[in-house]
Amino acid sequence: MSAAAAEHPWDSSQENQLETADSLMEQLPGFRVEIIGGVITVAPPPDGDHASVLTDVMISFLAVGAHGQESRVLQNVGLWLPAGSEDFAIPDLALVDADFEEHLIQYNCYDPAVFRLVLEVTSSNYQQDLRNKVTAYADAKIPVYVIVDRKHGRLHVLTDPVAGDYTSHRIHAPGEHVVLPDSIGAEVKLDVSAVLRAGEPKKAT
Template sequence: MAEKRSDDMTLAPERPATQAPETAGLIDIAELVFQNFPGHRAEILGGQLTVTPPADGPHGESLTAIMAPLMACGLHRDETRIIQAIGIWLPTGDDDYAVPDLAVVDADYRDHHAQYNCYDPAVFRLVLEITSSNRSDDLLKKPGAYAHAGVPVYVIGDRRAREVVVLTDPRGDEYRSRSLYRPGETFKLPASVGAVVELEVDAVLGPER
């Protein structure tokens, strides 16, 4: 039960706080975020730690709407798996990693564990982000990071701009192909994902806020 001080300010229930070691690195701090801030997502991009609070309900609805046709096309069977919030180890820095909202990975991804509950980018066929409070990372930082890691397809559902961006053909730290789709339209994912999948932009973006 929460305690009250004499000034009637309500305090959260006490729980032991994990302390960072004196020589803590970014990974150590990310672990502290995981332990002390449930639901928050810590990522390290370009040597910088970013922490994202829990997304809203419509964000989760969009992910469910996307997973349905992916599963219907057999992408969660023999050769591939569809996984939400799976860590991808990035080659852009010593401790860099990201946690995309959704990914299609090779079925043997468990054999390619890298570090810190993250997996080798070679097993990722697609990563997808639905924008929330970390929109600038999804639009500006992650395209270069995912391209550098060689992820073949990066899909961004930009809820604020009401558009879906599909990035393919990674070369160096950029994607050479960029396709833009707006509400009312449909788009197909590249067959390299593991199946020909058609998605509706409205389903990816969810209702306008």
């Protein structure tokens, strides 16, 4: 999730969670609404530095041909989560199979089987990305989960999902160059310093 979020109380006697999510999106244009672990989360639009990180990361993927006939690089695409009957997430960035549109489940969300990688850029609600989404994405068997942790100034690469967790969790510091796993189908290298620098708040001149 890209910004500070708040849990939304849900009254099951009135409507189901997807209906509540629809209502919130109508009331709060531009906000991101997700259901993780049965909890509706609402986050304001991301800041410009967050968007800058995503652009820089996308360039790294595009430079090696990851957005082509075999796979596509997408922002804010819906991911249906199998752990709950109405759970879904909207990762900041995803690498998916090129035929992902053939695997729509519902609510503009796609089968987790077509996701090769998801990436989140943290903001003030960093615990959502570092905890709740780790569990959610591991349960969905997303092979690679990358977290650009702006709070602590590091980059996480999680691989090998098991029930509710990843068996491999590598943390990379500024100065490192990280080559993402071959399983994503492209040789993507990220400069940790450059990625984190893109996400730093800029001083007004």
